[in-house]
Structures are given as structure tokens and as C-alpha cells.
């Protein structure tokens with residue numbers, strides 16, 4: 082398929098940088114720690130397959146995805162490494178996971194009982210790999226009640242249709258300077274874990290932020306590494322990353338049209354921008370349908386190492402920028418990433434939009450062609 086390759090708008094992904102990010106963090110973790118690369122949402126927009134393969138090459142043991150479809154996409158592409166679905170899978174679909182060797186998160190006895198009943202009708206005997214999710218304070222999914230958790234452990238240990246593969250929790254504030262809530266969650270997690278006679282092979286509690294700022298509090302053998310693997314700071318700007326993280330993605334395009342705009346002429350929908358004097362104006366073949374938010378109207382891009390203001394509203398597929406001087410069609414433009422000595426980071430875009438770097442990354446749409454540097 083050549084879709085998207087024919088307009089010079091690209092998301093360039095540096096897989097070497099991804100591997101450097103993984104290795105830098107792995108070195109800082111206790112020896113023997115396992116890493117699960119979090120590749121949900123098309124690997125935070127960077128491409129599920131390419132990122133998963135690169136992460137495995139850098140020493141990751143397996144992957145975490147959000148939904149079963151993402152796990153099956155990996156299996157369809159021939160990736161057989163351990164893959165955990167972090168969200169709740171409908172119990173009627175769970176046998177598909179068992180068959181594909183995909184691990185599922187379970188957060189209630191009710192779900193296990195339903196699967197137990199369904200499994201009576203199965204003619205084959207591939208156990209479903211289960212990770213019991215503990216809600217230590219995130220309030221999203223998982224066991225909150227210790228007794229129910231113990232009943233679940235018993236069920237997965239005693240019934241042959243289950244394999245007890247993992248237990249985990251997720252933190253709500255690991256990226257915050259205030260540790261109080263984090264400490265509460267650690268305490269709750271330890272209550273759950275400490276009450277088990279035997280731990281399953283995968284015990285995991287750390288996301289990127291926990292891996293960066295709470296390393297000495299990790300009582301687990303596995304880290305779920307998400308945003309930090311892509312080279313971004315999980316806290317945005319609140320805490321400084323204590324390891325070298327390199328952003329792996331550069332969003333770029335080239336000028337597709339250039340003209341001199343006469344003083345008094347206006348630009349784009351709503352004619353909100355009017356040239357004060359004669360100026361050079363470039364049109365770029367990228368817009369909000371590519372995941373460059375319309376709310377970045379008034380922001381800037383990088384042309385030849387200069388910041389250039391966006392002129393008028395960002396359109397669905399195109400946008401206009403004011404040039405400091407004439408540049409020809411084909412001149413490279415960086416919307417996120419480095420150009421010369423300057424950079425526009427995902428945090429810069431997030432600040433302007435009023436969101437977090439995660440959302441900027443995951444919004445870059447499939448229409449933008451991904452180019453991989455290995």
C-alpha cells in the first residue's frame with residue numbers, strides 16, 4: 082500500500098533511540114527485572130509491529146496492549162512473545178485469547194466464574210493465562226477487596242482452564258511530586274501481595290513514572306514501560322527525568338505551495354489572519370485530520386531552523402505558515418521534533434492544546450505515513 086507516501090508528510094520514528102531508551106532504563110532497574118513494552122494504541126501512535134519488534138530486540142520480554150484486537154494483530158504478524166491485554170476483555174471473547182496464547186487481565190470473581198462455565202463446553206484444553214489486576218487506588222479496574230482477590234487466586238490455581246500467570250497494580254500519581262497517594266497505593270499493593278503463599282511468574286506494579294521516580298520502591302519483577310520508552314517524560318514538566326530519554330518521533334512535512342501575500346489579504350477559514358504587510362506564505366499538506374490539532378492555530382512550526390507562525394486556522398488537511406523569507410516548494414518543515422538548534426516538543430504542543438504529551442502522540446493519525454529508521 083502506498084497510501085500517505087505521496088504527499089511528503091511523514092512521522093519519522095527512530096527505533097535506535099527507542100532501544101537506547103529501553104536499555105538506559107533497564108540498566109537502572111534491579112538485575113533480572115523483566116520489561117513489558119506498552120504498545121497499546123498503535124504503540125502510542127508509533128506503529129504496533131515495528132515498535133514491538135524493536136522493543137523485543139532491546140530485551141523486552143513481552144508487550145502490553147489495551148484490547149484483545151491489538152494482541153491478535155501482533156499474533157497475526159507472527160509475534161509470539163508474551164502479550165498482556167490490560168483492559169477487561171468480554172468473557173465471550175476470552176477463548177480467542179486462550180487459543181492465541183494471549184494473557185488477559187481479570188478483575189473480578191464473577192468474570193472467572195463466567196469463563197469457568199463457558200469452558201465446560203470447550204473441547205480443547207489450552208488454559209487461559211490470567212493476570213489478576215489489583216485496584217490499589219487507581220479506581221479503574223481490578224480487585225479492591227482482599228477476600229474476593231483470594232477467591233480469585235484459588236479459582237485460577239485450582240481450575241485447569243486457567244493459568245495463574247501474573248498479578249499487578251497501576252498507580253494514579255507516580256508522576257507527581259507529592260508522594261502521599263503513591264505511598265498509600267504501595268501499602269495497599271503490599272497487603273495484597275504479602276497475603277499470597279506463592280507469587281505467579283509476573284508480578285508488576287511499575288509504569289514509566291514508577292520506574293523513573295520510585296525505583297527503590299518497586300516490589301515486583303516486571304516493569305510496564307510506556308511513554309518513557311518512546312522518550313517522553315510521563316510527568317510532562319513536573320518532574321525531571323533522571324535518565325537520558327530521547328523522543329523517538331519527528332513529525333515533518335514539506336512546503337507544497339508558496340506565494341507572496343499582499344498586505345490586507347486574509348488567510349484560511351474565518352479569515353482570522355490578515356497580513357499587516359507583504360509577506361511570504363507557505364501552505365503545508367497537514368491538518369487536524371492528521372492529528373495536528375486545530376487548537377494549535379496561532380502556534381508555530383520549524384522551517385530551516387527558524388520558528389514560523391501558523392497563519393490563520395489549521396484546516397482539516399492543510400495549514401498555512403508565515404515565512405521569514407522566500408523558501409521554495411519542497412522545503413522541509415518540522416512540526417514536532419528538532420530542526421537546526423531548535424526543537425518543538427510533544428510537551429510544547431500539549432501545553433498549547435491544554436493536554437498531555439500522551440494525547441498529542443496518540444492523535445497522530447494513520448493517514449500520516451510512518452518512516453522507520455532502524
Ligand SMILES: *Cc1c(COP(=O)(O)O)cnc(C)c1O
Pocket residue numbers: 119121167251287288289290305306307308309315
Ligand atoms: C498505559 C498503561 C501503562 C503505561 O503507562 P506509561 O505512563 O506510558 O508508562 C502501564 N500500565 C497500565 C495498566 C496502563 O494502562
